Amino acid sequence: MKRILTFLLLASFAVIISCNNSGSTNNTASESAEDNSLQKVKDAGKLVLGLDDTFAPMGFRDENGEVVGFDIDLAKEVASRLGVTLEIKPIEWSSSILSLNKGDVDVLWNGVTINDARKQQINFSKPYLNNRLVIVKAIDDAAINSKDDLAGKVLGVQVGSNDEALTADPASKNAKEIRRYDVNVNAFLDLQAKRIDAVIIDEVAAQYYISEKKAPFVVVDNSPLTEELYGVGFRKSDEKLLAEVDRILDEMKADGKAAEISQKWFAKDIVLK
Template sequence: MKNKLKFLMVAILSTAILTACGSTPSADNSLSDIKQKKELIIGLDDNFPPMGFRDKSGEIVGFDIDMAKEVGKRMGVKVTFKPVEWDGIILSLNNKDIDAIWNGLTITDKRKQQIAFSKVYLQNKQIIIVKNKSKVSSKVDLKDKIVGLQMGSSSETALSSNSQLSSSLKEVKKYSNNTEALLDLNADRIDAVIVDEVVGRYYTNLKPGDYKVLNENLGVEDYGVGMRKADAKLTSEIDKLIGEIKSDGTANSISQKWFGKDIINK
């Protein structure tokens, strides 16, 4: 009797420990839940043109917005965009306040430890912009020239990592934002601007013919859609639909709209 009682107590204790430790895997119901409620909630920083930002009427628009809406349409659900503080957006995702992060999210090893990513849909380069009339056609031509960039940006990091280029420059002017740098370029106060391609092509597309982008760049970073690690079915579905959007030319049209060029990662 004592042996039976002892066995029963061990069994109960083992079950309790397994439950507490979460050893029983939770079902991946993310995709079915989204389709059932007919809503996909996307978290974003709504102040990141051209990826996601508010227009003059207050509506959230942008390249990633159009991409996400197209995925939602093909999934048969409404896409709701939920502005979230960027430094806490991964926590919001893992707390299930949002279903995905779609907002120029760079794929990094650190983030891979916290969340899952879709396949790369866009590569963001650090590009060099000059005026259309400029004789500068390569990085070598920037010797003894004045270059502008946004302070604390990836562009600043990319330039400082290229000692050969940075040491050849006459001066590096740092601005609080890229708009100020481009205004100085337009006014001939600087010779070139180093900037994220997604930002630079958006602004130059607003004034076609005024600027040109050099063929050379200062580095590449990959963008992906962020989802919870447990949500494998949702990740697979978004990968599939992004693939369709690329192959049928829809992604190209969206890219042309915002950047004046197809910069979608193939």
């Protein structure tokens, strides 16, 4: 009888310990899954922004080598209202999503087009800018007047940026060749040298480049390949940081700061309300 009682007591004790340990494990898992993305940025005292630093006018280097641009000014104001500084980190844009998900940067903020392929891997803020993917040709080129005229032509596009949208458009299927570039500037240099027939690029970047460089190019009117929306990219797990950035951007739209920044770069307010 004593042996039986002893056995039962030991068995009960083991069950209690097991239950306690199980609860502890579950609590630990719950704690590790907790979203501390916003607090992490605040504790670090900085918001790390990943970008392609050649994408004017969104984020690029000026004549002094400083990274400037429309997105940079927006992000600096957001960081200030978060109570942190903005750290700008140029990255290889073709692997930008990998850099974000590895934790190398906190956000991707550089005219990032919202599309279904990217939404499978990252989350986006509310859209803050409308943009179109357009065709840029040499000013003396009379052969390309619509996307239907891209048949048999050699096209240039930035890898990891607009190549997905170009490839998805039926008009690209009849192109002779699609050449992919690390940066848009190299595509424009090849266009000027007539090594390619057209560049497929975001309209804001195209118009800025043509204006600033006095480049002998034109945007093909009324023939966008896509209508696009820009958003800030976040890791899937960083919902609290995303929500706070969205809140601040809404605040900036309401108090006129976003419009002020837009006027600086585009001479008009093009920010989505």
